[in-house]
Amino acid sequence: MTAVERLGLAALHRLDPEQAHGLSLKALQLGLVxxxxxxxxxxxxxxxxxxxxxxPVGLAAGFDKNATTLAPLARAGFGxxxxxxxxxxxxxxxxxxxxxxxxxxxxxxxxxxxNNDGAPAIAARLAHRPAAAVIGLNLGxxxxxxxxxxxxxxxxxxxxxxxxxxxxxxxxxxxxKLRDLQGKAALSALLAGVLQTRAALARPIPIFLKIAPDLxxxxxxxxxxxxxxxxxxxVIATNTTLDRSGLHGPHAQxxxxxxxxxxxxxxxxxxxxxxxxxxxxxxxxxxGGITTPEDAYAKIRAGASAVQLYTAMVYEGIGLAARVAxxxxxxxxxxxxxSVAEAVGTGRKDWL
Numbered sequence: 001m002t003a004v005e006r007l008g009l010a011a012l013h014r015l016d017p018e019q020a021h022g023l024s025l026k027a028l029q030l031g032l033v034x035x036x037x038x039x040x041x042x043x044x045x046x047x048x049x050x051x052x053x054x055x056p057v058g059l060a061a062g063f064d065k066n067a068t069t070l071a072p073l074a075r076a077g078f079g080x081x082x083x084x085x086x087x088x089x090x091x092x093x094x095x096x097x098x099x100x101x102x103x104x105x106x107x108x109x110x111x112x113x114x115n116n117d118g119a120p121a122i123a124a125r126l127a128h129r130p131a132a133a134v135i136g137l138n139l140g141x142x143x144x145x146x147x148x149x150x151x152x153x154x155x156x157x158x159x160x161x162x163x164x165x166x167x168x169x170x171x172x173x174x175x176x177k178l179r180d181l182q183g184k185a186a187l188s189a190l191l192a193g194v195l196q197t198r199a200a201l202a203r204p205i206p207i208f209l210k211i212a213p214d215l216x217x218x219x220x221x222x223x224x225x226x227x228x229x230x231x232x233x234x235v236i237a238t239n240t241t242l243d244r245s246g247l248h249g250p251h252a253q254x255x256x257x258x259x260x261x262x263x264x265x266x267x268x269x270x271x272x273x274x275x276x277x278x279x280x281x282x283x284x285x286x287x288g289g290i291t292t293p294e295d296a297y298a299k300i301r302a303g304a305s306a307v308q309l310y311t312a313m314v315y316e317g318i319g320l321a322a323r324v325a326x327x328x329x330x331x332x333x334x335x336x337x338x339s340v341a342e343a344v345g346t347g348r349k350d351w352l
Contacts, residue, residue, distance in 0.1 A: 005317035061138035077322030084138035090118035107260030126162035136165035206233035213238035264289025272351035275303025293327025301347030
């Protein structure tokens with residue numbers, strides 16, 4: 001981490017977390033943040049569900065909910081970006097405070113509730129996206145929707161022309177009963193609708209499914225079965241957790257989804273188990289607690305073809321993506337892998 005990043009983070013951590021987040025986005029928009037540009041190498045170049053990535057380290061959804069910082073984020077060292085979640089209509093989300101730092105645990109708890117500007121506004125920004133970047137959108141449902149399954153398709157229809165991929169997010173804990181859509185019958189119907197909408201796009205794009213880390217074994221097996229049968233292009237494992245085991249500090253029991261370092265082991269075990277269940281037939285993206293190149297490498301060796309991070313930037317700065325990508329390159333070289341793909345799943349047994 002540079003001295004500038006260290007000073008910037010120290011200043012932001014004196015503010016309310018959501019205010020600090022807004023200021024970090026504004027600093028990116030104004031060009032006040034030094035950015036490394038594209039980070040890549042022959043070893044890091046990755047093909048994911050037909051997408052060519054300069055490196056396999058992506059930005060997880062939630063950092064740029066409204067697609068307002070696409071150009072600077074495209075220069076921040078990430079191999080791909082996921083923005084959103086977007087819902088068909090704008091909504092304010094849950095009352096504040098709704099974001100909490102757990103500094104002792106290098107973690108955060110949020111209960112935003114899909115606050116966003118709505119699909120039309122987000123689509124208008126995506127229409128002016130940087131052409132060379134790989135950009136996806138997390139699809140969500142309005143809190144008061146009478147047909148949440150249809151909401152996912154509606155957002156895809158509105159925004160799909162400007163995307164490289166889209167993610168069906170049925171795993172946020174902050175919209176009541178949303179996780180119920182991870183059940184076998186409901187998930188099958190929802191994905192069928194989204195894929196029907198995808199087929200109508202002028203340029204069909206990969207569709208990913210983002211799952212929770214709190215699924216029981218039978219529930220995870222159902223997700224694996226549906227994912228393989230549905231025709232989706234990959235699974236993102238995992239979203240935030242409701243588990244509060246071993247946390248410290250005054251905000252440890254706040255309601256919402258926990259992200260950051262405490263999620264790493266749980267999410268990686270779910271990833272490895274899903275990799276085993278799908279037998280390598282479906283690309284997986286590993287998310288949850290990645291702070292170092294070693295964390296990213298562990299996710300890949302557990303079965304991920306690519307990874308995403310977000311919360312660790314609260315503690316490590318925007319330069320983390322580039323540092324993780326470069327460190328991952330060195331780890332792959334150390335162990336004799338010529339590509340990311342060669343390393344995928346080679347350490348899965350360690351997590352089962």
